[in-house]
Amino acid sequence: MAKGKSTFASWYCKDCNTQKKTTAYNKKNNDKIAKELSMFCKNCRKHVDFKRKDTKKGN
Numbered sequence: 001m002a003k004g005k006s007t008f009a010s011w012y013c014k015d016c017n018t019q020k021k022t023t024a025y026n027k028k029n030n031d032k033i034a035k036e037l038s039m040f041c042k043n044c045r046k047h048v049d050f051k052r053k054d055t056k057k058g059n
């Protein structure tokens with residue numbers, strides 16, 4: 001049960017640069033995770049592409 005090495009990714013709206021949410025994922029599955037996601041932005045009040053920004057926690 002080796003936990004750890006999770007990478008945290010924040011999603012930023014391309015239009016207004018608002019951070020939507022932070023998700024944690026395992027680096028192993030990195031390829032499976034999209035670099036862009038279309039989500040609804042409350043700020044823009046429409047669906048926009050969100051950019052992923054990886055952040056590491058700890059250390």
Ligand SMILES: [Zn+2]
Pocket residue numbers: 013014015016017018041042043044045048
């Ligand atoms: Zn936005």
